[in-house]
Amino acid sequence: MTDTLSDAEVKRLAELGKKIMLSLSCDINAEGMPCRTDRLTAVFLMKEYVRISEGQHRIRMLKHVCAYRGLDGETYGDFKQGETYKLPKEETEWLLKAGLAEVVK
Secondary structure (H helix, E strand, O other), X not given: OOOOOOHHHHHHHHHHHHHHHHHHHOOOOOOOOOOHHHHXXXXXHHHHHHHHHOOEEEEEEOOOEOOEXXXXXXXXXXXXXXXXXXXXXXXXXXXXXXXXXXXXX
């Protein structure tokens, strides 16, 4: 498996980084802290940033897997047998261990 990011992922990380910094730069209340809405936006953007930067892996499903909630709270699936998907490392690990998927090189 590879942790190499695609050009599109690198571009998205740059966009997210700029949006995160912008969200945290607001000081509308002059308290030295961004307003609550901007802080929550920054956290949402940071979750996506971490998910992308941690790398994803390509797998081929050996069996059908219904939709489920992953370790990160996101919903994954419905995965069809024989189709290829790109998923976060944590999700691919358990699918591989369970014999539900194989690595695509």
